Amino acid sequence: MADRQSAILARRLVELLGEDAVLHRPEDVIVYEYDYGLDRAAPEAVAFPRTTAEVASIVKVARSLELPIVARGAGTGISGGAIPVQGGVVIALSRMNHILDVDPANRIAVVEPGVVNLNISKAVEPLGLFFAPDPSSQKASTIGGNVGNNAGGPHCLAHGTTTNHILGVELVLPSGSVVELGGISKDGPGYDLTGLVVGAEGTVGIVTRVTVQLMIEPPAVKTALAIFTSVEDASAAVSGIIGQGIIPSALELMDGLALRAIEAAFHAGYPPDAGAVLLVELDGLDESVTEQTQVVEKVCHDNHAVEIRVADTPEARAKLWAARKGAASAMGRIAPNYYLHDTVIARTRLPGVLADVIAIGERHNLPIANLFHAGDGNLHPMILFDVREQGVLGRVMQAGREILDASVAAGGTISGEHGIGMEKNQFMPKIFSEADLEVMARVRAAFDPTGLCNPGKVFPTPTSCHDTAIRPRAAVAPGHPELWI
Numbered sequence: 239m240a241d242r243q244s245a246i247l248a249r250r251l252v253e254l255l256g257e258d259a260v261l262h263r264p265e266d267v268i269v270y271e272y273d274y275g276l277d278r279a280a281p282e283a284v285a286f287p288r289t290t291a292e293v294a295s296i297v298k299v300a301r302s303l304e305l306p307i308v309a310r311g312a313g314t315g316i317s318g319g320a321i322p323v324q325g326g327v328v329i330a331l332s333r334m335n336h337i338l339d340v341d342p343a344n345r346i347a348v349v350e351p352g353v354v355n356l357n358i359s360k361a362v363e364p365l366g367l368f369f370a371p372d373p374s375s376q377k378a379s380t381i382g383g384n385v386g387n388n389a390g391g392p393h394c395l396a397h398g399t400t401t402n403h404i405l406g407v408e409l410v411l412p413s414g415s416v417v418e419l420g421g422i423s424k425d426g427p428g429y430d431l432t433g434l435v436v437g438a439e440g441t442v443g444i445v446t447r448v449t450v451q452l453m454i455e456p457p458a459v460k461t462a463l464a465i466f467t468s469v470e471d472a473s474a475a476v477s478g479i480i481g482q483g484i485i486p487s488a489l490e491l492m493d494g495l496a497l498r499a500i501e502a503a504f505h506a507g508y509p510p511d512a513g514a515v516l517l518v519e520l521d522g523l524d525e526s527v528t529e530q531t532q533v534v535e536k537v538c539h540d541n542h543a544v545e546i547r548v549a550d551t552p553e554a555r556a557k558l559w560a561a562r563k564g565a566a567s568a569m570g571r572i573a574p575n576y577y578l579h580d581t582v583i584a585r586t587r588l589p590g591v592l593a594d595v596i597a598i599g600e601r602h603n604l605p606i607a608n609l610f611h612a613g614d615g616n617l618h619p620m621i622l623f624d625v626r627e628q629g630v631l632g633r634v635m636q637a638g639r640e641i642l643d644a645s646v647a648a649g650g651t652i653s654g655e656h657g658i659g660m661e662k663n664q665f666m667p668k669i670f671s672e673a674d675l676e677v678m679a680r681v682r683a684a685f686d687p688t689g690l691c692n693p694g695k696v697f698p699t700p701t702s703c704h705d706t707a708i709r710p711r712a713a714v715a716p717g718h719p720e721l722w723i
Contacts, residue, residue, distance in 0.1 A: 243303055244282045247327065250299045251285050259286040259333075270310065270328050274375075276577065277318035277660055281308070281328040288333050290408060290416060290446040297444065298414035300327045306690045307412070309440040311351065311383030314375040316578055317659030319386060319439045323694035329444060331382050337361050338447070345452040346405065346422055351382025351445050355389075358450065367452040370397035373655065374563040382445050388437035390655035392488040392562065393519070395613035397453065399655065401436040408447035409435060412686040422449060434681070439657050440692040442685035456521035459487075460531050461549040461558060464516040464538040465509050469493050469608070472514035473588040475541040476612045479518070480585060482537060484530050488519040489613030490562060493592075495572070496607040496620070503568035506561035507547070507554075516612065517562060519555075565609050566620070572605060573622035577634050579641050583615045583650035594644040595619050602633040616654035617645065642668070658696045666698055 248262035261267050261284040271280040282305065287293045300307045306326030313320060322328050335352035342365045347358060355376040358369040372391035373379055379389065385407065390399045397403075406420025420432035435442060466472040472491050479489065492500065493514050501508040508515060518534055520527045535546050549555040561568075569576050583591050592608060599606035599621070610618040621637055623630050642652050646668050653662060666675060679697055683689070 243305075247283055247299065247303055247305065251283055251296065251327070254295050254299065255285060255287065255292060259288075260284070267328075270313075270330070271321070273310075273313045273315045273318060273320045275316045275318045275321075275659070275661055277321050277323070279321050279323045280325070281322040282325050284310075284328045284330055286330050286333050290410065293329060293331075293334075293410045293444055293446050294414045294416055296327060296329055297410055297412065301412065301414060301688070301690070304688075304690070306693050307444070308692050309351075309382065309386070309444045311380035311386075312354070312375075312378050314379040315383055315387060315657065315659065316580070317387070317439075317653070317657040317661040319657050319659035319692070319695055320383070321660060323660055326690070331380070331444075331446075334446065335380075340365070342367060342452075344422065345454070347450050347452055349381055349448050349450060351380060351385070351448060353381050355379050355381060355384055358452075362452055363455075366455045368455055369450055370394070370403055370453050371400045374566065376563070381448055381450070385436050385445055385448060386438065386440045387655065387657035390611065390614075390616065392490050392517075392559075392611060394655075395489055395611065396485045396487045396521075401433055403451045403453075404432060404436050404448060405451055406432055406449040407435055407445045409443040410446055411443045412688060412691040416446075417443075420449065424451070437657075438682075439659060439695050441682055441696055443691065456487075456523075458524040458527040459519065459521045459555070460527050461517070461519045461555045462531065462534060463508070463547045463549070463558065464518060464534075464543045465512045465545045465547070466514045466516070466538075466541070466543055468513040468542075469592050470589045471542045472516050473585075473592065473612070475516055475538050475543065476588065477585050478537040478541055479534055480613065482533050484520075484533055486518050486530075486534070486613060487521045488517065489611070490517040490609070491515070491588075491612035492517070492562070492565070492609040493607065495605060496565060496569075496609040499568040499571045499607065500561050500565050502571050504557075504561035504564060506557045508558075508561065509545075512544075517558060562609070569607060569620055569622055572607070573624055575623050575625045576607075577621040577623070577638060578656075579617070579619045579621065579638055580653050580656040581617050581642060581645035581650055582654040583617065583645050583648045585612070585615045587648045587650070588612065588615065591617065591644055591648050591650070595641055598637050598640045598644070602637045604630075604633060604637055606637070611654070614654070615650070617641075660694050660699075663694070663696055664698050666696070 310320040334350040339348040373389040498510045607620045
């Protein structure tokens with residue numbers, strides 16, 4: 239019966255879209271069974287629509303066959319949000335990649351979900367504008383995925399995350415009908431349904447058009463690299479800077495292990511022998527930036543910074559940021575595999591939780607590189623390992639659970655920008671009560687009563703074993719470690 243249903247699905251999708259816009263053979267759909275995380279599951283078919291009408295038609299076909307639908311952007315997500323955990327149809331939005339309109343007077347752009355994040359800023363740069371949310375994957379990640387996970391990035395400390403820059407969306411509901419939410423102003427009447435869609439991880443519908451708010455390029459930007467002998471001193475400087483009433487556009491912390499790998503890969507001028515560094519960026523009016531830079535330098539020196547280097551050219555700034563945003567790729571110099579985590583704690587709790595992370599790594603004999611958005615307490619510990627080592631995955635998963643527990647115990651939460659997906663859905667009860675989760679589930683059901691719109695994400699699945707929350711799927715054969723990313 240399943241084979242017959244898959245054949246019907248493939249035939250109907252080909253009739254809708256054409257042969258060149260549908261994948262259904264096992265050897266073709268296999269490359270859509272994973273994202274940037276560790277989980278895997280294969281779909282029955284992958285469809286590549288070019289228009290909202292085609293997305294709606296695909297949804298109606300899947301609904302008629304009672305099959306799940308899963309939206310997919312560039313596959314850079316880390317929480318398994320684009321994994322078709324229950325099979326069905328993956329709706330790949332990569333061909334809906336057009337910037338439809340730019341309104342510089344009102345600082346608005348209308349884009350399709352497959353537009354790469356960085357391409358928005360490139361398109362409006364000649365107008366003196368930019369799109370503020372800048373995840374490290376911004377050269378590859380698409381706006382649809384950014385909307386789904388409410389992506390952040392280094393420069394979201396002062397400018398806000400994706401939700402602060404989305405004015406409206408066009409949404410294909412799980413029924414196949416199309417609705418417009420929001421508009422061209424930030425404060426429309428009625429419920430903030432746009433805000434609900436941003437961060438919903440594709441569980442309430444599929445976004446097919448996005449109206450984004452653009453920002454004006456600041457007249458002055460200054461980037462400083464403060465070098466410390468210890469993570470504790472660097473962490474204290476973070477709280478000190480914010481305590482002075484200064485909100486940098488970016489405030490990043492990297493520990494010594496991360497620095498050594500990054501500098502070896504990029505030669506950007508990071509000191510490989512330092513215990514930690516802060517990458518601080520200030521922007522605004524010339525006078526304000528100059529004054530704030532002096533305050534930042536004093537705070538860093540008061541917290542035992544051994545040196546402060548200021549990037550004196552745009553090229554020097556760009557080199558520092560290219561290395562920071564390419565940090566994940568540099569970790570291959572330490573180990574062939576990594577598990578990138580994402581939790582949030584209060585800035586003042588940074589030293590204690592970082593000490594816990596280091597202890598967790600030592601306890602499980604796993605190196606952990608720390609680099610994170612320190613200004614808003616968004617931690618990104620990278621657990622480094624070699625999947626070919628017998629039994630290592632059990633230690634990696636246990637270390638990940640303990641990092642979550644340490645963050646929650648410190649009053650924090652289990653994700654800042656990567657989303658919950660299927661990676662952390664079993665951990666939602668750690669931060670929400672049963673009543674909280676029931677209310678959220680009822681909101682989701684109002685959009686998707688069938689539960690077939692990106693199922694198995696965000697909400698805990700029926701299991702009593704937390705081990706299944708972040709365990710790699712059985713679809714990965716033990717004899718093929720090269721499949722791991």
